[in-house]
Amino acid sequence: xxxxxxxxxxxxxxxxxxxxxxxxxxxxxxxxxxxxxxxxxxxxxxxxxxxxxxxxxxxxxxxxxxxxxxxxxxxxxxxxxxxxxxxxxxxxxxxxxxxxxxxxxxxxxxxxxxxxxxxxxxxxxxxxxxxxxxxxxxxxxxxxxxxxxxxxxxxxxxxxxxxxxxxxxxxxxxxxxxxxxxxxxxxxxxxxxxxxxxxxxxxxxxxxxxxxxxxxxxxxxxxxxxxxxxxxxxxxxxxxxxxxxxxxxxxxxxxxxxxxxxxxxxxxxxxxxxxxxxxxxxxxxxxxxxxxxxxxxxxxxxxxxxxxxxxxxxxxxxxxxxxxxxxxxxxxxxxxxxxxxxxxxxxxxxxxxxxxxxxxxxxxxxxxxxxxxxxxxxxxxxxxxxxxxxxxxxxxxxxxxxxxxxxxxxxxxxxxxxxxxxxxxxxxxxxxxxxxxxxxxxxxxxxx
Amino acid sequence: xxxxxxxxxxxxxxxxxxxxxxxxxxxxxxxxxxxxxxxxxxxxxxxxxxxxxxxxxxxxxxxxxxxxxxxxxxxxxxxxxxxxxxxxxxxxxxxxxxxxxxxxxxxxxxxxxxxxxxxxxxxxxxxxxxxxxxxxxxxxxxxxxxxxxxxxxxxxxxxxxxxxxxxxxxxxxxxxxxxxxxxxxxxxxxxxxxxxxxxxxxxxxxxxxxxxxxxxxxxxxxxxxxxxxxxxxxxxxxxxxxxxxxxxxxxxxxxxxxxxxxxxxxxxxxxxxxxxxxxxxxxxxxxxxxxxxxxxxxxxxxxxxxxxxxxxxxxxxxxxxxxxxxxxxxxxxxxxxxxxxxxxxxxxxxxxxxxxxxxxxxxxxxxxxxxxxxxxxxxxxxxxxxxxxxxxxxxxxxxxxxxxxxxxxxxxxxxxxxxxxxxxxxxxxxxxxxxxxxxxxxxxxxxx
Numbered sequence: 001x002x003x004x005x006x007x008x009x010x011x012x013x014x015x016x017x018x019x020x021x022x023x024x025x026x027x028x029x030x031x032x033x034x035x036x037x038x039x040x041x042x043x044x045x046x047x048x049x050x051x052x053x054x055x056x057x058x059x060x061x062x063x064x065x066x067x068x069x070x071x072x073x074x075x076x077x078x079x080x081x082x083x084x085x086x087x088x089x090x091x092x093x094x095x096x097x098x099x100x101x102x103x104x105x106x107x108x109x110x111x112x113x114x115x116x117x118x119x120x121x122x123x124x125x126x127x128x129x130x131x132x133x134x135x136x137x138x139x140x141x142x143x144x145x146x147x148x149x150x151x152x153x154x155x156x157x158x159x160x161x162x163x164x165x166x167x168x169x170x171x172x173x174x175x176x177x178x179x180x181x182x183x184x185x186x187x188x189x190x191x192x193x194x195x196x197x198x199x200x201x202x203x204x205x206x207x208x209x210x211x212x213x214x215x216x217x218x219x220x221x222x223x224x225x226x227x228x229x230x231x232x233x234x235x236x237x238x239x240x241x242x243x244x245x246x247x248x249x250x251x252x253x254x255x256x257x258x259x260x261x262x263x264x265x266x267x268x269x270x271x272x273x274x275x276x277x278x279x280x281x282x283x284x285x286x287x288x289x290x291x292x293x294x295x296x297x298x299x300x301x302x303x304x305x306x307x308x309x310x311x312x313x314x315x316x317x318x319x320x321x322x323x324x325x326x327x328x329x330x331x332x333x334x335x336x337x338x339x340x341x342x343x344x345x346x347x348x349x350x351x352x353x354x355x356x357x358x359x360x361x362x363x364x365x366x367x368x369x370x371x372x373x374x375x376x377x378x379x380x381x382x383x384x385x386x387x388x389x390x391x392x393x394x395x396x397x398x399x400x401x402x403x404x405x406x407x408x409x410x411x412x413x414x415x416x417x418x419x420x421x422x423x424x425x426x427x428x429x430x431x432x433x434x435x436x437x438x439x440x441x442x443x444x445x446x447x448x
Numbered sequence: 449x450x451x452x453x454x455x456x457x458x459x460x461x462x463x464x465x466x467x468x469x470x471x472x473x474x475x476x477x478x479x480x481x482x483x484x485x486x487x488x489x490x491x492x493x494x495x496x497x498x499x500x501x502x503x504x505x506x507x508x509x510x511x512x513x514x515x516x517x518x519x520x521x522x523x524x525x526x527x528x529x530x531x532x533x534x535x536x537x538x539x540x541x542x543x544x545x546x547x548x549x550x551x552x553x554x555x556x557x558x559x560x561x562x563x564x565x566x567x568x569x570x571x572x573x574x575x576x577x578x579x580x581x582x583x584x585x586x587x588x589x590x591x592x593x594x595x596x597x598x599x600x601x602x603x604x605x606x607x608x609x610x611x612x613x614x615x616x617x618x619x620x621x622x623x624x625x626x627x628x629x630x631x632x633x634x635x636x637x638x639x640x641x642x643x644x645x646x647x648x649x650x651x652x653x654x655x656x657x658x659x660x661x662x663x664x665x666x667x668x669x670x671x672x673x674x675x676x677x678x679x680x681x682x683x684x685x686x687x688x689x690x691x692x693x694x695x696x697x698x699x700x701x702x703x704x705x706x707x708x709x710x711x712x713x714x715x716x717x718x719x720x721x722x723x724x725x726x727x728x729x730x731x732x733x734x735x736x737x738x739x740x741x742x743x744x745x746x747x748x749x750x751x752x753x754x755x756x757x758x759x760x761x762x763x764x765x766x767x768x769x770x771x772x773x774x775x776x777x778x779x780x781x782x783x784x785x786x787x788x789x790x791x792x793x794x795x796x797x798x799x800x801x802x803x804x805x806x807x808x809x810x811x812x813x814x815x816x817x818x819x820x821x822x823x824x825x826x827x828x829x830x831x832x833x834x835x836x837x838x839x840x841x842x843x844x845x846x847x848x849x850x851x852x853x854x855x856x857x858x859x860x861x862x863x864x865x866x867x868x869x870x871x872x873x874x875x876x877x878x879x880x881x882x883x884x885x886x887x888x889x890x891x892x893x894x895x896x
Contacts, residue, residue, distance in 0.1 A: 176729060177731075181630070281625050
């Protein structure tokens with residue numbers, strides 16, 4: 001019977017995990033590399049807000065936080081597309097009443113830490129992991145380096161320390177056959193701001209995720225409670241239009257005015273921000289195994305870092321916690337069995353959402369500007385209305401159907417996409433898309 | 449104009465590369481982590497022999513070594529299949545007169561080092577790389593650690609230090625967006641020996657690569673000049689039949705007698721060897737970029753470690769050297785251009801042979817025992833005889849067609865395999881495979 005649990009990382013997933021575990025009576029200590037964000041200012045320009053959707057909400061519900069978090073988040077009912085020619089279009093994410101939530105990463109994290117501490121979790125800040133030695137059950141932190149070794153025995157360690165996890169590195173270094181991949185896409189990102197209007201209002205439609213799709217790159221914007229929007233430019237590092245090329249204020253100005261004319265009018269400080277805010281990279285990390293017997297497990301980004309284009313990074317990490325919690329019940333606290341099944345269940349789902357997230361970049365930056373794609377979405381939405389169980393669009397499976405596994409959503413999505421490819425190739429589909437003929441073709445293919 | 453070149457690693461690829469470069473007048477220094485194998489005994493039990501095929505030979509030809517190496521290698525004209533029921537079958541690798549060559553890794557490496565030194569290459573042994581600092585152009589080795597820093601400037605560095613390349617690690621650590629994957633297959637390997645018969649002869653047919661295909665695993669054997677065969681068991685680490693399970697001499701004996709009854713009779717010492725020789729793992733490494741401007745490049749396994757099932761690891765590394773050498777001519781020693789095109793050309797080929805090698809494991813361990821697969825090979829061989837330019841079996845493209853790129857071989861092979869899948873599904877194919885009807889189907893598909 002285990003009593004003590006150590007979590008590396010007090011980010012979103014580490015904090016939520018600590019709540020889940022302390023609720024079950026474990027003594028939980030969390031070690032965080034950074035300072036306490038509740039006392040120090042967060043650095044600007046790095047993924048300020050996030051899209052919380054049903055998987056994340058379900059996991060928060062179990063610890064009684066969902067309603068409170070919904071109160072401090074902003075519903076986004078669909079994509080608001082800003083085309084280059086000045087036209088715009090709104091694409092609902094799902095059915096009437098379905099939406100995702102723009103929420104501040106900092107606020108959410110601080111709330112989770114508060115709740116964790118209320119429940120007796122001990123969080124230590126400025127503690128950078130330097131070593132985990134499984135054979136001797138010793139964890140070391142940099143702060144202890146020159147002191148007599150204050151190492152301690154622990155029953156179970158979780159690595160919840162993100163994409164560049166120090167816990168994972170220790171795991172890897174003490175493993176003979178560790179499968180590992182890190183893949184950086186060719187694009188990086190930079191955050192910019194749209195402030196409130198002069199009369200203190202949101203400068204654009206608030207209940208939407210705004211996208212300026214420009215084929216190889218895009219600008220997006222999410223609303224914040226303070227009536228600003230945080231914009232993110234996803235942009236190639238190198239090439240014709242790239243961060244490398246935009247090296248002077250003049251180049252930035254000329255490019256933005258040409259490419260995002262309507263957005264530029266709303267961003268008075270974008271040129272300054274462009275050179276002040278960091279350019280960040282986007283990595284997918286896959287690895288295996290995630291666990292060591294009943295002693296260690298990776299969770300969240302540390303196990304499966306993904307790119308942000310499906311808005312599922314946090315949601316997937318929260319789901320890890322929920323699934324793990326259910327397995328604690330199922331296996332009656334037998335941690336050997338719990339961790340083994342956790343890994344068996346979550347590894348294919350982590351792989352699937354990683355691939356889905358990569359694919360969604362193409363969809364967002366390129367296809368959302370394509371009328372044919374919009375028609376396809378309309379046909380799928382109609383099918384979903386009429387046959388809610390038979391046809392669930394891939395986006396809805398991932399975002400609004402927390403009981404469909406990511407791996408299942410990927411598979412069903414690919415099957416549906418193959419059908420839709422054929423449907424979209426039907427002559428005159430633009431005119432007859434609401435006809436029974438089209439519907440019949442789809443249903444027949446579905447049942448074959 | 450560069451003058452000095454440093455190569456990390458004096459293995460097969462590092463040594464051959466040093467010959468190529470010193471022939472062009474560069475001052476080449478090679479640093480090798482291990483001792484000088486010409487003076488010390490190599491450790492037993494780790495990939496003693498290799499299959500040298502046309503790509504490797506072409507690269508050796510250019511430095512005048514092909515004929516000499518062929519003299520100390522043993523031709524293998526095909527696969528000699530040992531079935532579980534005691535039956536056997538011979539599958540030629542290609543056309544009459546086409547074969548691959550069993551050659552001793554040690555002998556080949558020593559010959560390459562001798563030739564390199566004759567040409568003025570300086571090889572330093574027991575020099576373990578500890579750091580490459582590109583911004584200051586400093587290389588450090590562990591031997592220098594406690595001495596005043598004997599660092600030196602160098603014009604160009606090659607990392608030719610294998611799958612677990614220390615040079616690659618330095619490259620990675622000083623790179624913000626390095627794509628990297630290491631993937632271990634579930635099987636490891638162990639080497640065993642078939643000694644000569646009591647009258648000093650080869651115990652089996654000498655001019656073949658012997659395979660005991662057993663679905664999830666296999667034993668293979670390659671001939672050596674001393675009339676022994678080196679056997680390699682490719683076997684799961686865990687599971688029903690696995691290294692984990694064979695933990696006692698009794699278990700090994702019972703398993704081998706049941707699974708490889710004919711081989712057991714030829715291996716008097718296999719039980720002892722099983723516990724003395726190491727169990728090694730098999731990794732695929734892919735990474736990008738391979739180069740840093742005109743200062744650094746990875747080559748051979750350091751750039752693209754692959755599993756051994758296509759017998760192409762060394763051949764691919766040698767081909768890297770040949771292609772690089774041709775680019776030196778093309779770009780008139782402009783190393784920025786040379787390295788850039790080297791990477792552009794070789795990265796897709798390294799990826800392709802990595803995937804081909806993984807796929808070939810299934811073919812060797814499983815399909816070679818399947819009569820349907822043997823028939824498919826016969827049909828393809830017949831096509832190749834009749835239409836040598838139109839249809840080249842995938843194995844022949846990789847092994848006997850050094851001017852077809854690996855990436856092209858992978859693509860053409862997949863296309864041909866799709867055709868053959870349909871052909872093999874034709875009713876009565878077993879009887880009519882030599883009919884014009886079958887040929888017509890294939891040719892029509894090929895031309896469509």
